Amino acid sequence: MELPRTTVIRSQFLVLLFDWLARNGAAETADAIRHELELPQEGGTLVKELTVPLSSYRTASELAATRTRDAFIGLHVARDLPRGSFGIVEFAARSAPDVEEGFNRAVRYLRLLSETIRLELRKFGGEVALVHRIPGEPLCVGRQGNEFTLGLFHAFLRELTQSDAQAKRVEFAHPAPDDVGELERFFGTTQLLFGAGRNMIVWSDSILSLPLVSHDQGLLPWLDEYARTLLPPDSALDQRIPGLHEQIRQCLQVQTVPTLVEVARRLRLSTRTLQRRLEAVGTSFQAELESVRVELAEWYLRDPKWSIYETALLLGYADQRGFERAFVKWRGITPKEYRRTHPSTS
Incomplete structure (x- = not known):
C-alpha cells in the first residue's frame, strides 16, 4: 500500500x-x-x-x-x-x-x-x-x-x-x-x-x-532484550504470518514451486489456517507471491549473467512468455525494456 x-x-x-x-x-x-x-x-x-x-x-x-x-x-x-x-x-x-x-x-x-x-x-x-x-x-x-x-x-x-x-x-x-x-x-x-x-x-x-571487533558477548543479550521491549507491534501481515515472504523466496531459490500448500508446510501451518490469516489482513497468497516475484525479477534483470529466459525459470514460470506477461502487468513494460532502461551494474 x-x-x-x-x-x-x-x-x-x-x-x-x-x-x-x-x-x-x-x-x-x-x-x-x-x-x-x-x-x-x-x-x-x-x-x-x-x-x-x-x-x-x-x-x-x-x-x-x-x-x-x-x-x-x-x-x-x-x-x-x-x-x-x-x-x-x-x-x-x-x-x-x-x-x-x-x-x-x-x-x-x-x-x-x-x-x-x-x-x-x-x-x-x-x-x-x-x-x-x-x-x-x-x-x-x-x-x-x-x-x-x-x-x-x-x-x-x-x-x-x-x-x-x-x-x-x-x-x-x-x-x-x-x-x-x-x-x-x-x-x-x-x-x-x-x-x-x-x-x-x-x-x-x-x-x-567477518567478525566485528566490537563484539560483546556479555552485553549483547541485554541490548537485545531492551530493544525488543521498545519495539512497536509488527505489521498485520508479519504478526499473523511471520516469515511468509522468506519462505516464498526460499522455495524459488531451490526451484520448488511456491504453492499455498508448500509454503504452509514450511511455515508449519495448515493450508486453511494460512489462507484464513491472509484473508484476515486483506491479501491473498497470489498477491504475496507476486510481490516477491517482482522484487526478485528486478534483481535478476539488472544482472546480465541471467537471461530473460533464465529469470523466468528462477521465478518459477514454465516459460518466458508467462513471465513477460506478468512483468508487463506489474511494471507496464516488458522485461527487455526494463533491462534497457535499468542498465547493468555488474
Whole structure:
C-alpha cells in the first residue's frame, strides 16, 4: 500500500546534519535552514530526531549542500558520524558477533528509529544487499539522505571489521549527479546506478562471516532484550504470518514451486489456517507471491549473467512468455525494456 502524499518522517539525519554543520563552522547556515523551513524542535531522548514532512527533509538537506557548496554533504556526515548516534539500534548492531548478525539487528530494530522506512537484507547468488526504501516514494529520502544512509552502512562495515571491504555495486533512488567520482572512491566501485526507486548496496556475501571487533558477548543479550521491549507491534501481515515472504523466496531459490500448500508446510501451518490469516489482513497468497516475484525479477534483470529466459525459470514460470506477461502487468513494460532502461551494474 502506498503512503499518503503528505508523508511524514522521523529523521535522525537532519539533527546529525545540523550538528555536523555546527562542528564545521556553519552553525548560522543550520539555524537559517531551521528558521526558513519552520522546522520543529528536536524530539527524542537518547537519540535526537525531528519529525517533519518528507518534502521538508529533502529540501533541508539540499539547502545545506547548496549553501555550503558541498555536493556530497550527506556522505560526509556519514563518514564523520559520532559513535552512538543511533542509540540502542547502533549498539546492538555493534555488539553482534559478525556482519550478518549486525545487519540483522539493524533491520530488526529499525522501527525504533522510523515507521516509514523499510530496510531489508537480501541474499542471492553469492551476493548480499541492504535495501533501503520508502513504499510509494521513488526518490526515497532525497539525494543527501540516500547517500548518507548507504554511506553509513558501508562506513560501519569497514570500521567494525577493520577491513577495506569494497561494494560490488550501489544503486540510488535519486537521479545521477553531474560528478560521481567521490561516490566511486568511497564505495570502491564504478558500478553505480541512479533512479532505481530505492537505495541498495551490494557486497560479496563473504563479508557476512567477518567478525566485528566490537563484539560483546556479555552485553549483547541485554541490548537485545531492551530493544525488543521498545519495539512497536509488527505489521498485520508479519504478526499473523511471520516469515511468509522468506519462505516464498526460499522455495524459488531451490526451484520448488511456491504453492499455498508448500509454503504452509514450511511455515508449519495448515493450508486453511494460512489462507484464513491472509484473508484476515486483506491479501491473498497470489498477491504475496507476486510481490516477491517482482522484487526478485528486478534483481535478476539488472544482472546480465541471467537471461530473460533464465529469470523466468528462477521465478518459477514454465516459460518466458508467462513471465513477460506478468512483468508487463506489474511494471507496464516488458522485461527487455526494463533491462534497457535499468542498465547493468555488474
